[in-house]
Amino acid sequence: MSQEESTSRKAFFSESLNLVKRGLSVQLDKKLHKILEGPVRPPGALDELEFLSSCTRCSACVEACPYQALRKQPQSAGLAAGAPFLDLDRQACQLCSDFPCVNACETGALGSGVVQMGRAVVNEETCLTYQDQVCSLCYDACPYPERAIELGLDFHPKVTSECIGCGACTQICPTHPSSIPVLSPTQWRKKELEERLF
Ligand code: SF4
Ligand code: SF4
Numbered sequence: 072m073s074q075e076e077s078t079s080r081k082a083f084f085s086e087s088l089n090l091v092k093r094g095l096s097v098q099l100d101k102k103l104h105k106i107l108e109g110p111v112r113p114p115g116a117l118d119e120l121e122f123l124s125s126c127t128r129c130s131a132c133v134e135a136c137p138y139q140a141l142r143k144q145p146q147s148a149g150l151a152a153g154a155p156f157l158d159l160d161r162q163a164c165q166l167c168s169d170f171p172c173v174n175a176c177e178t179g180a181l182g183s184g185v186v187q188m189g190r191a192v193v194n195e196e197t198c199l200t201y202q203d204q205v206c207s208l209c210y211d212a213c214p215y216p217e218r219a220i221e222l223g224l225d226f227h228p229k230v231t232s233e234c235i236g237c238g239a240c241t242q243i244c245p246t247h248p249s250s251i252p253v254l255s256p257t258q259w260r261k262k263e264l265e266e267r268l269f
């Protein structure tokens with residue numbers, strides 16, 4: 072990326088941040104709204120706009136992940152092109168004890184100190200337990216059973232607010248697409264807003 076492109080992207084995000092801070096989010100254009108539905112970011116990522124503004128797209132985190140869990144957004148992502156995200160259908164985050172991805176990042180983009188990548192949500196239309204079949208693979212795979220995910224008396228999986236969005240459940244779910252995708256914080260906020268409005 073040229074210096075000019077980098078500067079103009081930074082200016083765009085800075086201006087957007089200022090708008091949000093001044094409560095003028097209604098003025099944000101379509102391009103920004105698309106970006107605000109950002110995918111699941113690596114552990115420690117700052118809030119989406121700050122993350123996109125800080126991340127230089129250097130790929131150090133992508134290369135540092137021993138599980139190849141991180142990928143780069145395609146050119147079609149516009150201003151977010153090249154930014155790292157977790158492709159959880161393919162590979163869950165293994166929550167490495169030493170967080171190589173976070174340590175590889177020199178920009179502070181993964182410096183929030185919080186491992187909250189998103190939150191899983193069960194699709195009742197496709198989850199096998201809603202089709203009178205027995206399945207508890209997501210529950211069994213979760214590193215925090217009974218805390219992040221529970222099985223009710225009806226044997227349907229229920230995700231709690233303690234889910235951190237590692238995607239172990241997403242990856243192991245036998246349906247295609249997964250019946251328990253992880254929503255990023257921005258996707259989650261959009262879902263909540265839509266549920267309130269409609
Ligand atoms: S915590 Fe480990 S598995 Fe997860 S994204 Fe970072 S390096 Fe990859
Ligand atoms: S994403 Fe799934 S496996 Fe990971 S903490 Fe949440 S419920 Fe558990």
Ligand code: SF4
Nearest residue numbers: 198199206208209244
């Ligand atoms: S693994 Fe998938 S199909 Fe099985 S209970 Fe969990 S969400 Fe339902």
